[in-house]
Amino acid sequence: MLEIKDLHVSYGLVRALQGVSLNVPDGKLVCVIGSNGAGKTTLLRSISGLLKPSQGSIQLAGKEELVGRKPHMVTRSGVAHCPEGRRVFPEQTVTDNLILGAFSTMKKTGQAEMRKDIQNVFTIFPRLQERREQQAGTLSGGEQQMLAIGRALMSRPRVLLLDEPSMGLAPVIIDEVFKRLAELKERGITMLLVEQLAFRALGVADYGYVIENGKIMIEGEASKLMNDPRVKEAYLGGG
Amino acid sequence: MQFTELLQLLFSGVALGMIYALIAFGYNITFSTSRTLNFSQGDFLMLGAFVSYSIIGAMVAGKRALPGWHIFFLCLLGAAILGAGLAIVLQQVAIKPALKTGSDVSWILATISLGIIAKNVAERVWTTDDVPVRSPLGANAWQFFDGKLSIDPREFMIIVAAGLIMFAFEIFRRKSMLGKAVTAVASDKDAASLMGINVPVVITFSFMVSCAIAAMGGVLVAPLTFASASMGALLGVKAYAASVIGGLQSGLGVVVGGLILGMSEQLTARFISTGYKDTPGFILLIIILLVKPDGLFGKAAVKKV
Ligand SMILES: Nc1ncnc2c1ncn2[C@@H]1O[C@H](COP(=O)(O)OP(=O)(O)OP(=O)(O)O)[C@@H](O)[C@H]1O
Numbered sequence: 001m002l003e004i005k006d007l008h009v010s011y012g013l014v015r016a017l018q019g020v021s022l023n024v025p026d027g028k029l030v031c032v033i034g035s036n037g038a039g040k041t042t043l044l045r046s047i048s049g050l051l052k053p054s055q056g057s058i059q060l061a062g063k064e065e066l067v068g069r070k071p072h073m074v075t076r077s078g079v080a081h082c083p084e085g086r087r088v089f090p091e092q093t094v095t096d097n098l099i100l101g102a103f104s105t106m107k108k109t110g111q112a113e114m115r116k117d118i119q120n121v122f123t124i125f126p127r128l129q130e131r132r133e134q135q136a137g138t139l140s141g142g143e144q145q146m147l148a149i150g151r152a153l154m155s156r157p158r159v160l161l162l163d164e165p166s167m168g169l170a171p172v173i174i175d176e177v178f179k180r181l182a183e184l185k186e187r188g189i190t191m192l193l194v195e196q197l198a199f200r201a202l203g204v205a206d207y208g209y210v211i212e213n214g215k216i217m218i219e220g221e222a223s224k225l226m227n228d229p230r231v232k233e234a235y236l237g238g239g
Numbered sequence: 240m241q242f243t244e245l246l247q248l249l250f251s252g253v254a255l256g257m258i259y260a261l262i263a264f265g266y267n268i269t270f271s272t273s274r275t276l277n278f279s280q281g282d283f284l285m286l287g288a289f290v291s292y293s294i295i296g297a298m299v300a301g302k303r304a305l306p307g308w309h310i311f312f313l314c315l316l317g318a319a320i321l322g323a324g325l326a327i328v329l330q331q332v333a334i335k336p337a338l339k340t341g342s343d344v345s346w347i348l349a350t351i352s353l354g355i356i357a358k359n360v361a362e363r364v365w366t367t368d369d370v371p372v373r374s375p376l377g378a379n380a381w382q383f384f385d386g387k388l389s390i391d392p393r394e395f396m397i398i399v400a401a402g403l404i405m406f407a408f409e410i411f412r413r414k415s416m417l418g419k420a421v422t423a424v425a426s427d428k429d430a431a432s433l434m435g436i437n438v439p440v441v442i443t444f445s446f447m448v449s450c451a452i453a454a455m456g457g458v459l460v461a462p463l464t465f466a467s468a469s470m471g472a473l474l475g476v477k478a479y480a481a482s483v484i485g486g487l488q489s490g491l492g493v494v495v496g497g498l499i500l501g502m503s504e505q506l507t508a509r510f511i512s513t514g515y516k517d518t519p520g521f522i523l524l525i526i527i528l529l530v531k532p533d534g535l536f537g538k539a540a541v542k543k544v
């Protein structure tokens with residue numbers, strides 16, 4: 001579904017990504033794990049067009065080149081990005097946030113389908129339904145994360161990008177978030193998850209990559225990576 | 240001094256305040272989406288006033304006849320279209336390049352310059368004189384309580400129409416998809432673009448709305464003050480003061496700021512001296528800048544990374 005080849009991204013002199021290649025097959029959950037500053041956010045922001053790679057290609061469904069597209073056009077091609085730090089619209093209600101998630105598809109699908117999608121998100125995240133008229137900024141961190149994921153689902157994405165959904169959350173809430181990700185996977189949603197919590201991410205993923213200093217160091221089946229001594233050593237106790 | 244006279248003064252103050260509020264409301268809209276505003280907003284108001292002068296002159300036979308409501312709405316529409324159209328030009332030549340360089344000075348100077356150009360063009364296209372513009376309600380005061388209370392219908396019109404225009408935009412902002420997108424762009428541009436929102440287009444749209452509203456303000460105020468090429472400058476500055484008093488970040492704040500300024504002007508003119516009518520408002524402005532720089536209703540801008 002998503003194929004990245006030899007991606008290079010720099011911030012001025014800082015070379016944040018140096019030749020990253022990875023593949024997200026249809027219907028799979030792929031994770032990229034790495035510590036602070038490894039380049040995870042940079043990778044996702046480049047895919048969604050918020051950053052311009054200096055080199056490399058990002059192919060959607062084997063035919064659409066995403067490099068060079070503006071972020072709103074990338075979203076319209078079917079890539080939803082649930083950003084680091086959640087970034088819900090704090091002054092708007094939960095429902096409005098979800099409606100905005102459907103901005104790119106509303107014209108095609110129509111009002112009725114959008115209402116159905118909102119109900120669908122409420123089924124996945126029942127807590128959001130209770131709070132649907134509340135301002136998003138007043139939600140707890142965990143609820144905001146659910147909202148951010150729900151909002152991303154509203155565009156009926158072909159690929160869902162998730163940037164550290166565990167960030168700043170209590171362990172029980174992290175459990176819940178990962179349970180939901182597992183459910184989304186059951187529904188057949190293709191996902192690219194980047195995480196610091198290596199073992200949690202590998203626990204739900206099909207396939208994993210380890211990124212360090214902007215380079216992919218290790219890759220393999222998630223179940224194999226979990227037992228890889230190099231991963232164990234680097235992320236001892238990490239989730 | 241009678242109670243009815245006070246009531247009349249306050250009414251005039253509210254009418255004046257609503258004009259400031261209308262212009263300031265436009266400042267708030269573009270400031271929220273782009274952190275910039277159009278310092279020639281007053282000149283857009285002036286253009287709106289002249290548009291209604293021309294439309295009424297062309298379509299109403301006789302020098303005295305009152306324009307019908309359909310003519311009045313045509314004036315509003317004409318002003319709004321001209322305002323929105325010129326806003327695209329303003330945004331492309333003055334705002335967009337400045338946002339790229341990130342320099343505040345350049346958009347401030349560029350919008351002021353465009354205002355000066357608009358004034359000069361208006362002097363050539365229309366006139367350097369002050370010209371009267373007729374109101375559909377006429378100019379004869381409405382008498383109440385055996386003539387103890389008289390209300391100027393043109394002021395009544397300003398209050399009602401300006402209120403409706405702002406109310407309509409608030410409904411639009413809350414209920415429509417595009418309106419929600421405007422709010423989303425105002426709070427987080429990157430996140431908005433991830434929703435599939437074309438952020439630059441929404442910013443341009445916010446300028447179109449803002450300038451259209453100012454131009455419609457000209458249609459409302461012209462019957463009271465006449466239309467003149469120089470009418471916009473001072474109104475624009477005072478509306479800016481109003482928005483600083485209320486808080487540029489808050490839609491409600493700019494309206495309250497406008498009303499405070501309008502009423503303080505009317506009351507000072509009556510009880511102290513017309514020569515000092517602008518003084519209290521600007522003293523208040525200075526106090527606000529010193530003690531509460533975000534304005535009465537300002538939320539300290541939430542910094543987003
Ligand atoms: N705006 C920026 N300007 C300059 N350098 C940046 C910028 N953003 C990120 N970097 C650098 O790029 C590198 C990768 O950063 P990135 O945010 O992608 O890391 P990350 O893996 O997401 O980290 P974290 O787990 O802390 O979120 C880091 O060295 C960082 O300092």
Ligand SMILES: [Mg+2]
Nearest residue numbers: 040041042084
């Ligand atoms: Mg990150």
